[in-house]
Amino acid sequence: MTSVSTNLEDLSWIPRPRLLALRRLGIHTTQDLVTHFPRRHEDRTEFPQFPREETDIPICLCGEVIKTSVRRFGGWKKIFEATLEESQPNALSEPLVCRWFNLHYVQKMIATGQRIVVFGKPRLRGKRICIDHPEFEVIENDEEMSIHFRRITPIYPATEGLSQRVLRGIIYRVLQESADTGSKPIAPSTLVRGERSDAIRAIHFPESWEGRDAAREHLVLSEFFAMQMLITSRRFESTARAGQAHCGSGALLNKFLKALPFALTAAQEKVITEIRRDLAATYPMNRLLQGDVGSGKTVVAIAATLLAVEAGYQAAFMAPTQILAEQHYEVLRRWLEPLGIRVALRTAARQEESGPLPLFAGNENPGSARLKRAGDGILPSRTSLEPESTLGAHYSRRRLPHFEKPWAIYAVTITTARRRSLDPQARSIVLNAWRHFHNSRYELFAICVMPDHLHALFQPWPKTEASAEETKFWSLTELGRSLKSFTAREINRAESKTGAVWEKETFDRYIRSDRDLVEKFHYILRNPWDAGVANKKEEYPWIWTAEEEMRASRSSSPQNAATSTLQACAPQTLASDQPQIIVGTHALLYENVSFSNLGLAVIDEQHKFGVAQRARLTAREPAPDVLVMTATPIPRTLTMTIYGDLDVSTIDEMPGNRGKIVTAVRDTSKLGEVLSFLRTQLEKGRQLYVIYPLIDESDKLDVKAAAAEYELWRERLHPFRCELLHGRIPAPEKQQIMDRFRRGDTNALISTTVLEVGVDIPNAAIMLIENAERFGLAQLHQLRGRVGRGEHKSYCILLSSNQTKETSAKLAVLEGTTNGFEVAEADWDLRGPGDVLGTAQSGLPALKIGDLKRDAELMRRARAAAMSIFEMDPCLEQPENQRFRCLIVEQQGQSFSHIS
Ligand code: ADP
Ligand code: MG
Numbered sequence: 001m002t003s004v005s006t007n008l009e010d011l012s013w014i015p016r017p018r019l020l021a022l023r024r025l026g027i028h029t030t031q032d033l034v035t036h037f038p039r040r041h042e043d044r045t046e047f048p049q050f051p052r053e054e055t056d057i058p059i060c061l062c063g064e065v066i067k068t069s070v071r072r073f074g075g076w077k078k079i080f081e082a083t084l085e086e087s088q089p090n091a092l093s094e095p096l097v098c099r100w101f102n103l104h105y106v107q108k109m110i111a112t113g114q115r116i117v118v119f120g121k122p123r124l125r126g127k128r129i130c131i132d133h134p135e136f137e138v139i140e141n142d143e144e145m146s147i148h149f150r151r152i153t154p155i156y157p158a159t160e161g162l163s164q165r166v167l168r169g170i171i172y173r174v175l176q177e178s179a180d181t182g183s184k185p186i187a188p189s190t191l192v193r194g195e196r197s198d199a200i201r202a203i204h205f206p207e208s209w210e211g212r213d214a215a216r217e218h219l220v221l222s223e224f225f226a227m228q229m230l231i232t233s234r235r236f237e238s239t240a241r242a243g244q245a246h247c248g249s250g251a252l253l254n255k256f257l258k259a260l261p262f263a264l265t266a267a268q269e270k271v272i273t274e275i276r277r278d279l280a281a282t283y284p285m286n287r288l289l290q291g292d293v294g295s296g297k298t299v300v301a302i303a304a305t306l307l308a309v310e311a312g313y314q315a316a317f318m319a320p321t322q323i324l325a326e327q328h329y330e331v332l333r334r335w336l337e338p339l340g341i342r343v344a345l346r347t348a349a350r351q352e353e354s355g356p357l358p359l360f361a362g363n364e365n366p367g368s369a370r371l372k373r374a375g376d377g378i379l380p381s382r383t384s385l386e387p388e389s390t391l392g393a394h395y396s397r398r399r400l401p402h403f404e405k406p407w408a409i410y411a412v413t414i415t416t417a418r419r420r421s422l423d424p425q426a427r428s429i430v431l432n433a434w435r436h437f438h439n440s441r442y443e444l445f446a447i448c449v450m451p452d453h454l455h456a457l458f459q460p461w462p463k464t465e466a467s468a469e470e471t472k473f474w475s476l477t478e479l480g481r482s483l484k485s486f487t488a489r490e491i492n493r494a495e496s497k498t499g500a501v502w503e504k505e506t507f508d509r510y511i512r513s514d515r516d517l518v519e520k521f522h523y524i525l526r527n528p529w530d531a532g533v534a535n536k537k538e539e540y541p542w543i544w545t546a547e548e549e550m551r552a553s554r555s556s557s558p559q560n561a562a563t564s565t566l567q568a569c570a571p572q573t574l575a576s577d578q579p580q581i582i583v584g585t586h587a588l589l590y591e592n593v594s595f596s597n598l599g600l601a602v603i604d605e606q607h608k609f610g611v612a613q614r615a616r617l618t619a620r621e622p623a624p625d626v627l628v629m630t631a632t633p634i635p636r637t638l639t640m641t642i643y644g645d646l647d648v649s650t651i652d653e654m655p656g657n658r659g660k661i662v663t664a665v666r667d668t669s670k671l672g673e674v675l676s677f678l679r680t681q682l683e684k685g686r687q688l689y690v691i692y693p694l695i696d697e698s699d700k701l702d703v704k705a706a707a708a709e710y711e712l713w714r715e716r717l718h719p720f721r722c723e724l725l726h727g728r729i730p731a732p733e734k735q736q737i738m739d740r741f742r743r744g745d746t747n748a749l750i751s752t753t754v755l756e757v758g759v760d761i762p763n764a765a766i767m768l769i770e771n772a773e774r775f776g777l778a779q780l781h782q783l784r785g786r787v788g789r790g791e792h793k794s795y796c797i798l799l800s801s802n803q804t805k806e807t808s809a810k811l812a813v814l815e816g817t818t819n820g821f822e823v824a825e826a827d828w829d830l831r832g833p834g835d836v837l838g839t840a841q842s843g844l845p846a847l848k849i850g851d852l853k854r855d856a857e858l859m860r861r862a863r864a865a866a867m868s869i870f871e872m873d874p875c876l877e878q879p880e881n882q883r884f885r886c887l888i889v890e891q892q893g894q895s896f897s898h899i900s
Contacts, residue, residue, distance in 0.1 A: 013173070017161060021161040037219070054122055080494070096130075229866045248311040267291075267652050273587075316595060417614060455524045605631065677795075680768050686765045767784060
């Protein structure tokens with residue numbers, strides 16, 4: 001009898017090569033095996049007659065090979081053909097030709113006289129019915145017929161060295177031999193019908209199509225439920241954390257609303273009420289404000305900041321780019337200075353106060369908040385040994401990740417080159433070098449330098465130019481290389497040696513969760529004693545932690561613990577010279593701006609702001625309220641998954657005073673007509689954006705191309721004034737260009753997509769997008785949102801030279817609607833199933849069976865079930881809920897970490 005998690009190695013009947021192939025699929029246990037779900041099923045209960053016509057759906061056929069041949073074409077290329085005959089041919093039967101191009105192995109597998117099953121689309125080729133590149137299986141003996149044929153047969157994602165048949169055979173036998181397939185129920189019985197083990201059997205070897213569908217539904221629901229339990233637990237976890245109420249009486253807000261030149265829409269009122277409720281509550285707010293471009297999110301955000309300011313707190317307002325930060329700053333000053341609110345701008349390019357200029361006390365380092373939280377008081381002092389904690393650390397030899405995530409924390413082990421051992425002096429060199437870049441290139445949580453290797457735990461930081469349109473982070477490669485080469489040089493000099501000091505390879509892994517971080521932290525702190533390099537009672541000086549350094553620097557300052565506690569408990573009022581609202585780019589998070597009393601952080605354009613960054617903010621103590629805003633609508637299923645740990649407020653209504661936006665797709669050949677239309681609009685006093693795509697803004701060639709483009713447009717639009725805007729123009733100059741355009745000094749702005757988000761110039765009513773087919777739907781919609789912001793009728797012209805079926809379908813969506821949510825849904829429909837709107841970046845685990853798109857309704861049900869469990873029992877204390885705890889723990893630290 002095979003039990004739940006038997007290791008496949010322990011099943012004597014699986015030959016070793018098969019085990020290895022299974023391992024390549026990530027299958028180690030019977031549990032892995034039975035959850036290796038079929039990709040599709042074939043109806044092999046009975047095979048249809050051979051077709052006489054083409055069909056568009058693939059079909060499954062069975063026949064005998066009566067002839068094989070190989071033909072050559074184009075020199076070395078080969079076509080292998082197998083002609084099949086039906087088992088019970090009749091007078092009208094036609095043979096079926098199966099063809100494979102350049103697949104040598106097929107030729108070796110198929111021979112005359114065999115019976116084979118093929119799956120593919122029949123096509124008419126001349127007079128013959130052919131299937132090109134069918135999937136196929138050779139029927140070897142009748143014994144196995146009952147597993148592979150005469151039933152609805154599972155087809156698996158295959159791997160090299162493991163045929164469908166072998167894999168199917170193994171799964172069949174494991175299912176036969178195990179009493180239950182291991183399967184503790186995952187989802188509550190209110191959500192799924194039947195037993196999980198039955199569903200698992202039925203997904204592999206269904207009795208009927210209905211049975212297959214029911215099994216699939218069961219398994220998808222379970223999978224989604226597990227995912228939603230984790231997401232929901234995070235949401236409830238943050239609710240349980242200590243926060244403060246940050247909500248004033250609303251007098252200030254009312255004053256502001258009275259002064260506005262327009263009335264709020266009902267949707268704006270509704271979301272302000274929701275936000276206000278959160279601000280007044282003592283748990284930290286974690287809310288997403290979703291609303292199409294131009295729906296008026298900024299006003300809502302200002303309302304929120306005013307409530308916090310009135311309660312005596314500081315508010316931060318973060319935008320993804322320099323231009324937007326400046327724009328917000330202008331808007332906030334215009335509206336809030338008359339109310340006596342002090343607003344400050346903090347970006348790398350410019351620092352400005354609207355009120356009297358105080359200097360920030362820059363001693364508190366915002367970066368360390370993360371560590372404090374991770375430790376939560378359980379960080380051991382570095383000399384104490386904790387024999388009972390056996391949290392082992394496992395390294396696997398890995399290459400650097402092929403992509404790196406912003407704000408990822410890494411555990412890195414670097415080994416010395418063979419026969420190089422670091423003496424105490426060398427160890428100090430290494431330790432100091434790593435410390436040197438702490439808080440500039442990365443935040444170093446902990447490091448331990450051993451005689452023949454080092455462990456470090458750190459989080460790379462963005463490179464300094466905070467104004468860059470896209471934040472670049474120090475990469476592991478860069479950091480590793482410079483630290484290695486620097487220390488190698490120093491050590492060699494000190495020891496008068498030459499040659500390599502370090503191994504080339506780096507062992508690394510992402511830190512997946514707080515638990516992981518703490519575990520790693522402990523591991524590093526224990527390392528010298530665990531490894532026997534230091535004696536039990538002995539100190540090991542080459543360990544360093546940020547925590548410790550901070551403690552040391554504090555104790556050397558005149559402040560003692562008593563006074564700092566006193567200060568911490570002092571009434572929370574803002575000194576009268578401190579700005580009440582700080583506007584900046586997302587860089588506010590990692591620059592040395594210290595907030596004196598941060599109550600609310602507003603983050604504009606969430607999609608450029610990682611979940612980890614948010615975590616960094618919410619990790620502060622006490623936690624501020626966080627409001628993130630996004631103008632990128634995503635389908636609802638994704639919202640409850642990607643943003644499932646947030647409360648969502650949606651502005652689903654546009655202000656009424658908007659002119660219509662007309663969107664039109666035009667072929668490049670119609671440029672002449674388009675130009676004369678543009679000129680009439682410019683003559684009416686409207687302003688124009690011309691957007692053209694650049695592949696890589698850092699590319700010199702592209703900058704040249706941009707300049708050429710600009711010359712062209714100047715001629716075309718003469719005598720109207722044009723200016724050029726792109727990402728390589730330095731920030732202050734960019735700002736001036738925008739200012740001139742805003743004032744109307746310039747009539748047309750020729751720009752790359754740096755213009756993309758949030759720019760708000762009501763008189764700019766015309767947009768022309770060149771090579772529109774090169775942009776994605778969401779981006780086009782964003783761009784289009786720059787027009788239609790005033791009372792004028794607006795136009796968005798999508799110029800396209802390459803109208804394939806796909807691009808015209810894509811562009812037609814925009815002609816059809818200006819509603820961002822509709823665009824998002826259409827976008828999702830147009831994309832293939834595999835490509836799910838950046839879920840990869842959001843760190844969701846790969847789904848084994850569910851499909852976010854197709855199974856949207858099931859996700860909704862799973863979410864509702866998870867929510868209702870947490871609502872009744874937030875800590876999962878009820879006996880019937882305790883089993884869900886391990887569900888969450890299991891997933892945590894695997895792929896879910898950065899949703900925090
Ligand atoms: P977004 O949601 O894209 O950030 P904004 O907040 O920039 O939109 O608002 C777009 C424009 O609409 C701004 O000029 C703003 O002043 C204006 N606006 C906001 N709310 C209203 C309203 N209720 N009625 C009329 N105009 C409004
Ligand atoms: Mg905006």
